[in-house]
Each structure stands twice: as structure tokens, then as C-alpha cells.
Amino acid sequence: MTTSRIPYAELPVTVRRAVEAHTGPVLKVESEAEGFNSEIAARLTSPTGAFYVKGLRADHRRAWTQAREAEVNPYVRGIAPALVARVESGGWDLLIFEAVDGHHADYRPGSPDLPKVVATLRHLAEIPCPPIELRHAEQRLARYAAGPKDLDQFAGDALLHTDWHNTNVLVTDHGAQLVDWAWATKGAPWLDAGYWVLWLIAFGHDPASAEDWAAHIPTWQTAPTEGIDAFAVANANMWDEIGKDDSDPWTVRMVAAARKWRDCRKV
Incomplete structure (x- = not known):
């Protein structure tokens, strides 16, 4: 079942600040249309580079998938984008990855x-x-x-x-x-x-x-x-x-x- 998307800008300010603690100030946000399992999916550009953020509300029935991705990431470096951070803040569970151009x-x-x-x-x-x-x-x-x-x-x-x-x-x-x-x-x-x-x-x-x-x-x-x-x-x-x-x-x-x-x- 497809999960409804919300714009990154609609995240609580405290959550966005928690993300920017890892990315630096966000200069540009590009929403991602593809994918079915995330409520948030966006490419962020900051002075330090480009990042991909995805996630769900912490009480979402598939929130366990966030932990699964975070746990597996160190073992699949080289064939998967590197995980920069996992942010659990303000009722949200977000993963921040290095963006891949492809x-x-x-x-x-x-x-x-x-x-x-x-x-x-x-x-x-x-x-x-x-x-x-x-x-x-x-x-x-x-x-x-x-x-x-x-x-x-x-x-x-x-x-x-x-x-x-x-x-x-x-x-x-x-x-x-x-x-x-x-x-x-x-x-x-x-x-x-x-x-x-x-x-x-x-x-x-x-x-x-x-x-x-x-x-x-x-x-x-x-x-x-x-x-x-x-x-x-x-x-x-x-x-x-x-x-x-x-x-x-x-x-x-x-x-x-x-x-x-x-x-x-x-x-």
C-alpha cells in the first residue's frame, strides 16, 4: 500500500533543525515522487553537499523499516549510498543518506x-x-x-x-x-x-x-x-x-x- 507523502517543509521546525545538524543549512529542497514506503522523501542541498532524506512518523506501522535500513547500511557500503545519520525527533524517524547522482x-x-x-x-x-x-x-x-x-x-x-x-x-x-x-x-x-x-x-x-x-x-x-x-x-x-x-x-x-x-x- 502506498504511503501518503508530505512536503519536507511541513516537518516541524525542531525536526528540520535536527536534520540540519548533520547536513548544514538547507539551501534547496527537491521532493522525490518515486517510492511507496516513505512519508518524507526529498533531496536536500546544503553548503556541505547533497543529501537524501526519507522517513516516517515514529508511530507508523512500518517504522521498523527505518531501523532495518540503518542497521544494514554499514554492511552494504560500495553498492548502497552511505547513511549519514538517523534522526529521531519530534515524533519522526528520518534517515539521511549521501545523495547519489544517477x-x-x-x-x-x-x-x-x-x-x-x-x-x-x-x-x-x-x-x-x-x-x-x-x-x-x-x-x-x-x-x-x-x-x-x-x-x-x-x-x-x-x-x-x-x-x-x-x-x-x-x-x-x-x-x-x-x-x-x-x-x-x-x-x-x-x-x-x-x-x-x-x-x-x-x-x-x-x-x-x-x-x-x-x-x-x-x-x-x-x-x-x-x-x-x-x-x-x-x-x-x-x-x-x-x-x-x-x-x-x-x-x-x-x-x-x-x-x-x-x-x-x-x-
Whole structure:
């Protein structure tokens, strides 16, 4: 469900002052339209540089995602913008990141962004799962798997991002950076490549082409066939459920992509 946005200027003065203690005086504010999970999302420019601030009211039901992002950030430096500070003030919970200059990843066939995303996926697969509290993939997919035995396919000790919406991948001259780690998860090491496959299909790849791109990632090469089949089924079930209450065009596209992948796997 999309979270309503408010302008940065509508934050209490005390909260903005707490932010400026880390950024310096804010000279320019650019509201961010993309994303679904933050009540505040803006790029701030100050004499010391550019920053990205996002956050929620402290009593928001998803406020726990702020802590998750803050905790995971030190472990994903190099493929994610650095966290400058977490500000908890005046009933708000805000994260301040170094701003990244780049564009949202283009997942369409033939896009020059695809190799950069592959490189980031390969890098992520090499990062040990940090000793922090994370949801487990088999728990997140439990409602959608065809049967209990399928859940064993999703278990593992790898750090996963899991939300490969193209707006969460910022492509720069130096590579692809991953933002929005709210749904960081612990699970089988090939699952992130699988989540990316689904987005590639949604952007126009046929399932075979999407899986060919995933094959550039070593963890995908070791994925069991029955595990991929089970994952395709679980995702189709999940997006069917989401699609019942959401007629947004990108949701409709994801529902169609998930069904197409499931049917291609002949399961």
C-alpha cells in the first residue's frame, strides 16, 4: 500500500533543525515522487553537499523499516549510498543518506544498464549476511508457496535485498547502487537473481531472456530447478493477491509477468 507523502517543509521546525545538524543549512529542497514506503522523501542541498532524506512518523506501522535500513547500511557500503545519520525527533524517524547522482535502472531488452545491475548482484552475493535481525525468505513466502516442502528451497544464509523495482537501482557512471533496504532478508543466495528475473519480464524480456541475464550471476547457476519452479509459483500467488486490491498499471504489469514466468516453468 502506498504511503501518503508530505512536503519536507511541513516537518516541524525542531525536526528540520535536527536534520540540519548533520547536513548544514538547507539551501534547496527537491521532493522525490518515486517510492511507496516513505512519508518524507526529498533531496536536500546544503553548503556541505547533497543529501537524501526519507522517513516516517515514529508511530507508523512500518517504522521498523527505518531501523532495518540503518542497521544494514554499514554492511552494504560500495553498492548502497552511505547513511549519514538517523534522526529521531519530534515524533519522526528520518534517515539521511549521501545523495547519489544517477538514473533509475532501465531493465528493457538491450539496455546498457543491465551489465551494471549484474555487477551489483554479483557484488551483493559476496557480502556475508550481517549479524542483525532480518526476516527469513521462507517466512516471507510461507503464505504463497504451493506446499511446506517448497519453503526449504528458500532458506539460506545470504543477505538479500529482494525489492528490485527499477527505482531502487540508481545507475551512475561507476555502476549501480541499491537503495531502499527496508525489505532486506536472509535466504537462499540465488533468490535476488530470481526477484530480478521477474522485473526483467515485466520490462519486456521473455522468461528465457530474463533467466539468461540471471545466469551471469554465479549464485543463480547453482539454483536447483525445483527451487526456481517453487519460487515462480510463490511469486505468481503473491502478485495475484496484491493485484486484487491494486489496479495501478505497474502492479498489473507485475501480475502478468509473474503469471508468465510461472507458466513458462510449466508448474
